[in-house]
Amino acid sequence: MTLIVDSETVSAAATAPESTVDAVEATLEDDKEPQNPLTEKFTEAEWKALKEFRSTLPETFKEAFPEQDGAGSTPYNLWGVTISPLKPKDARVSVVLMKFLRARNLNPAEAKDMFISTLQWRKSFKVDDVMKEKFPEDIFGKLGITYGKDKDGHPIAYNLYGANKDLDAVFGDTQRFLRWRVAFMEESIALLDFETVDQMVQIHDYEGVSMSDRTQASKNAASEASSIFQGHYPEFLAKKFFVNVPSFLTWIFWIFKPFLSAATVAKMSVVGSGPKVIGTALLPLIPANQLPKKYGGDADGF
Incomplete structure (x- = not known):
């Protein structure tokens, strides 16, 4: 597995005073994106859309399951991939979310609507049953x-x-x-x-x-x-x-x-x-x- 980081963060780390190294290293750790062979093919535009879409996941899950307490923080398993709204950085999660983005021309708002619709349909259709x-x-x-x-x-x-x-x-x-x-x-x-x-x-x-x-x-x-x-x-x-x-x-x-x-x-x-x-x-x-x-x-x- 490989990781990517933001180039500006790397530049900042190279020039930062020694007293701020620990903080910069923590930022680098936060910016790392878990990768797999599929995510490595994502374009810059796709990563930008994904990060925006991903940031809305707590709200998205709340909207999808309004009757469920703690929906905005509860992990959900979709097609064998566990999506955690509060900790969504995962290569396989990125692949799943990208499907909705690509289906909606990388529009995060429209992808969110499609994702919510899918979650609600799966519940009403009782896919697990x-x-x-x-x-x-x-x-x-x-x-x-x-x-x-x-x-x-x-x-x-x-x-x-x-x-x-x-x-x-x-x-x-x-x-x-x-x-x-x-x-x-x-x-x-x-x-x-x-x-x-x-x-x-x-x-x-x-x-x-x-x-x-x-x-x-x-x-x-x-x-x-x-x-x-x-x-x-x-x-x-x-x-x-x-x-x-x-x-x-x-x-x-x-x-x-x-x-x-x-x-x-x-x-x-x-x-x-x-x-x-x-x-x-x-x-x-x-x-x-x-x-x-x-x-x-x-x-x-x-």
Whole structure:
């Protein structure tokens, strides 16, 4: 682990009288930022925004949990990272907070609002309880799978939309589907260390999906899930591939493309069908031994 300090403080230490050395050393200690490979990539503008955002954490937690005594000083665990409002200097905490800042163009006030909204949503949605819930294996067992890593160590999450043709079973209970989908997302995030990796690759496989599969219930569930992930899971996507995409879904994607940010579009790729075509798109990023044969790799897969 390396540390950074403010250059002005270093300069002051070099010229300070001996009588003030102890005070300067204490200041240097206070200015040190714990670092890891991810924080070392932060820009100067990102560090500035982070320090401002971080300074508001006691107030932020009070606003997020107004009914909780001592909320402004109570540590909170988010995605396996403990955030202490009064002692927030931690490299992994910096990585988590930076997600909210980047999602809001480094605007600390807007990042704060998003962070509060996320904390309150997690409480109302009862995410901890969702993670303990047992979902029917015959309904959801094949819909979401994490398998392998890309060349940068990002875990790969597969969403297999055609794996269960019983749409009433999958989407009939919208809230149960959303709980399962959030649980799958949380399980995928648990594979991130927030030291070297804080994002994942997603592969959305539409094999076997037809127009008849787009029921009102499935569209409502997809819309609600998208809203949850956009609002409460910022900057977790390294790359997203849509594979085995039917022509009607390709058309829909291009219709909505103008409404997506350039950064989001840059992370998304619509790929054709078959191992050779899919492999051509995925193998530059994913080692063959980490990619199932049905997607053009060498792994037995799932």
